Each structure stands twice: as structure tokens, then as C-alpha cells.
Amino acid sequence: MALALALAPNVLCDSFPNAENESTPNWILSVLASLLCRLVARHEKLLLFSSGQKLSRENLCVFSAMQVAVMSIEKYVERIFKYARCSPSAFVVAYVYIDRLILNNPSFRLTSLNIHSLVITSVMVATKFLDDLHYNNDYFAKVGGLSLAEMNTLEVEFLFMLRFRLQVTVSVFESYCSHFEREVSSGGGIEIERAL
Numbered sequence: 001m002a003l004a005l006a007l008a009p010n011v012l013c014d015s016f017p018n019a020e021n022e023s024t025p026n027w028i029l030s031v032l033a034s035l036l037c038r039l040v041a042r043h044e045k046l047l048l049f050s051s052g053q054k055l056s057r058e059n060l061c062v063f064s065a066m067q068v069a070v071m072s073i074e075k076y077v078e079r080i081f082k083y084a085r086c087s088p089s090a091f092v093v094a095y096v097y098i099d100r101l102i103l104n105n106p107s108f109r110l111t112s113l114n115i116h117s118l119v120i121t122s123v124m125v126a127t128k129f130l131d132d133l134h135y136n137n138d139y140f141a142k143v144g145g146l147s148l149a150e151m152n153t154l155e156v157e158f159l160f161m162l163r164f165r166l167q168v169t170v171s172v173f174e175s176y177c178s179h180f181e182r183e184v185s186s187g188g189g190i191e192i193e194r195a196l
Helices: 009-014 023-051 073-084 086-106 117-130 138-143 148-161 169-184
Strands: none
Touching: 023 073, 023 086, 023 117, 023 169, 073 117, 073 138, 086 117, 086 148, 086 169, 117 138, 117 148, 138 148
């Protein structure tokens, strides 16, 4: 019975209009970037209050870079979409995975040092799980600006932090899609393009 509620990759892919429609992925990517930026800001504020400093050594992990990336989250997500050619559904599921990671690891905090590597890893894992056609780790590493060894390490750590819970039910997926749609309708910190 529970298997009937689990998503098949083609169900997820069909939940959004065709990926060739430029406007659909753009709003999904913009909402995702906006949500991630707000999560990072919230988590960094929690770190500041709890440790008295923005980023302490204890908060660094395998996902943390040595310095803050120059590329914004929005540009990074757009880059992943452009070069990895994954379905828009994979970006929604990637956000589900990041949420799960935070829930499974209460002391873990999203920061400006780890968000980029978490995004590329979560999208790669979601793409492998959902999409019939996807690129390998070496390609995702190049898209994300990482070495293959780093990408492989991030993937393994990510899977363990998720406790290998990759399945997303239809109801969970629809709930996250509704969340994305509410973000758009409420303005959610993004500007929606309007045709003249």
C-alpha cells in the first residue's frame, strides 16, 4: 500500500509543464534560490546568537568551503539547471532533501560556506533518483566547480546525513510544490517577470 503512494520518476517529471517552457524552470529556480538564501540567513543568525561569532570551527563540515563563493545562489542554481539539464522536479526534490538533512541533523546549519556544495549535491542526488537520463559525478563536479573526489565525498556524506531516505511521496512532493507556489503568489522575495 505504501508503495502505491511513492512517486515514480515519470510522475514527478509530468507534474510540471515541459522543461522547454522557459518560464516554468525560471520561477522554480528563483523560488528555490530565495528560500535557500533565507534559510542561510536564518541559520547564520542562529550561529551568531549561539556561538557569538558568525562561523566557528565546530560548524564547518565536509560541505564547507574555505571562503564564501563569489557566485550567488540564484546564479549557481541557474548554472546547474543550464548545464545539468535536469528536470524542474529534481530541484523541488533537492529542496526536500535539504529540509530532511536539516531535520535529521539538528545541529547542522546552512551557511554561506556550505550552501553551494549542498545545492549541487542535493540536485545531483535528486537527478539520479528521478530522471531517466542524467550526468555522472564527474560532470556534476565540473558544473559545480569541484573535483571528482570532492563530489564523491559530498555525495556519500549527503546520503548518510539523509539516512538514505531518498523516496518522496506524492503528498510530500505536492506539499512542496504548493509551498513554492505560495512563495510566488506572496512575492516570496523574488520578482516575477511580466510580459509587456
